[in-house]
Amino acid sequence: MDSSLFKDVTTTRGLKYHYYSSPAVDEKPTLLFLHGFPSTSYDWRHQVPFFKEKGYGLIVPDLLGYGGTDKPSDPASYKYSLMTADIVDILDAEKVDKVIPIGHDWGSFLTSRLASYYPERFVAYGFLALAYTPPSPDFNIHGMLAFTKQAVGYELFGYWLFFAEDGSEKIVADHVDSTLSILYPSNPAIWVTDLAPTGALKAWLLADKKAPLAPYISKEDTDKFVETLKTTGLGAPVNWYKLMVSGLGAEDDKNIAKENYIVNKPVFFAGCKQDYVCLAAPAIATLGQTCPNATVAEFETDHWVQLAAPEKLNGELLKWVEGIATA
Known part of the structure; x- marks a missing residue:
């Protein structure tokens, strides 16, 4: 571009x-x-x-x-x-x-x-x-999580609660490689266990877990991701989650x-x-x-x-x- x-x-x-x-x-x-x-x-x-x-x-x-x-x-x-x-x-x-x-x-x-x-x-x-x-x-976020767990067997959007937490952006910044690997994994099925359920993403990051990256993510892409996180962080972007979790979006x-x-x-x-x-x-x-x-x-x-x-x-x-x- x-x-x-x-x-x-x-x-x-x-x-x-x-x-x-x-x-x-x-x-x-x-x-x-x-x-x-x-x-x-x-x-x-x-x-x-x-x-x-x-x-x-x-x-x-x-x-x-x-x-x-x-x-x-x-x-x-x-x-x-x-x-x-x-x-x-x-x-x-x-x-x-x-x-x-x-x-x-x-x-x-x-x-x-x-x-x-x-x-x-x-x-x-x-x-x-x-x-x-x-x-x-x-x-209502909690109602949605309960519904999706009943419907498909696991909560689909439990990670919203982590991103809406105060301080989530610091955890991400402290575990950039771990964040990158869970967002763009070579095996997308790990989202079922390590991203979607409530608490799973936070546990993944705090343990500094890593998984192989998807093949479409190049070295240039990872460098860009790291540069963006270091430059601007996720303190502002997580407000998209906070809006929904707080109920302001529904209002x-x-x-x-x-x-x-x-x-x-x-x-x-x-x-x-x-x-x-x-x-x-x-x-x-x-x-x-x-x-x-x-x-x-x-x-x-x-x-x-x-x-x-x-x-x-x-x-x-x-x-x-x-x-x-x-x-």
Whole structure:
């Protein structure tokens, strides 16, 4: 990603966002790539050159708390009603329409809320690993953990509680190699025992356990990860977890109009068969209820599909985007 194509903009609420921008050619749509945790715009290094060459507009921000973007310490600053407004401010600064947001992980959740708050600004929505998530004004973390344990045999999101703890970022900083290996393991099934259940991730890190890295993570990638952690840490990014665990996220969802719970515009979902947290099968089974115009592609990858299978993902996304453009 060409560093000369990064810009900074100050949003209406006074926060600086750092983002990559490349204009569309021949009136093609603009793709808005939204990364997850614990990433930055660097997560899209395999997608940006592919779509840029084909003339698509690209906006790829470091999301709030990450990279070159501001890092407020108050979890309330990370409300989705506020962050979606920030994203729209970026679109306004770039004067773009015909925008298609494509999110991964928490970026998928943000994409869901763009559909909730600003449906008029987008022509379609892409979700990688985590499918469209309807508003959940009654969300409770402990209720969700109990439900997932009963449904699939283990808690899916117990690690949220660790990241929401005060001081979790210091534990991560003290065990960088251990963190890297559990987030990007060569054997994704270890998430069932050592990431997802409550207390498992903290125990892994405090024991300084390590596992072989996934083959798609290069030496350059690990160096970038270590550099990012040393430079900015995770003190700000963990606020995305604190928001949800505290109940502020559910409270925020109460502001969403009921008519915006269903997404009728085109939706793309990349289901990852070896993702043991964002489970593909149940997401696919229920997607039609909330996204009646959905296209599903399944991948034999772990959670990080844009890194693990970039050529296949890029091809599927291109086919879907071209279908929208010609519909």
